[in-house]
Amino acid sequence: MATVDVLMPGQAWGASSGIPAMCSIILVESEGRRILFDTGHVGRYTGLEAALKERKLGPEDIDLQVMSHAHWDHAQNFDRFTNAPMLIHPDERRYALNPHPNDWATPAWTGAALETHAIQEVSDGDELARGVRVIDIAGHSPGSIGLLVETEDGISGLTGDALHFARVALTGESPLVFFDKPLADASIRKVVAASDVLYPGHDRPFRLVDGEIVYTQPFELTLSNLYPGMPGLSFDRPKPSVWVMPGARQ
DSSP states (O other): OOOEEEEEOOOOOOBBBOOOOOOEEEEEEEEEEEEOOOBBBOOOOOOOHHHHTTTTTOOGGOOOEEEOOHHHHTTTTTEEEETEEEEHHHHHHHHHSSTTTOOOOOOTTHHHTTEEEEEEEETTTTTTEEEEEEOOOSSSTTTTEEEEETTTEEEEEEETTTEEETHHHHHHOOSEESHHHHHHHHHHHHHHHHOSSSETTTTEEEETTTTEEEEEEEOOOOOOOOOOTTTTTOOOOHHHHHHHHTTTOO
């Protein structure tokens, strides 16, 4: 059986001064093959390196890296894994070379940077290792992909931002769309139906039990250089919303 191990947790908190964008970074292992699903942004690399070291691993021990999509918060750090080809959907690869001008999540240099690395194109149904296969879940971006992993706990669905947060599995509506909203919403239904445990792009792993979200891991976060009662520090809990990029395909 394959295993799924969260190296860096996905989290959705934000700030008035910018978007920290902490995506899930996940290690999948099957019969000696190590697959890294998403690599985060450069601000997370030291934490990722430490998480690997805790498991007595280094960048050279990763065999493959899967890019769920080419947004900046998921797609950086790939260059650290020099032995591991990057697996990407052909539609995402093509789009990254010429992103929409309104797409603030895919900088214009993204495609050029990706092409400096060894790339393998993959799509729906491709088997990467025993019990590990690709699922196409486009809509949030043109070529978003996930993984379906056969584990002792059932099928684990690694979703990237095709399913940002646990609540999206209940609403069935993508909160952030850069390509095609109907397709994005359909992809949510597709990956939820295929999975027993879901690993969202920016939330903890969870199950749906009788229509309720049941997290499988606790929430943990330490903030530095801040303290309770600090002048000017406040907390906001915005209402759920949906944003569709202007000019996105409707």
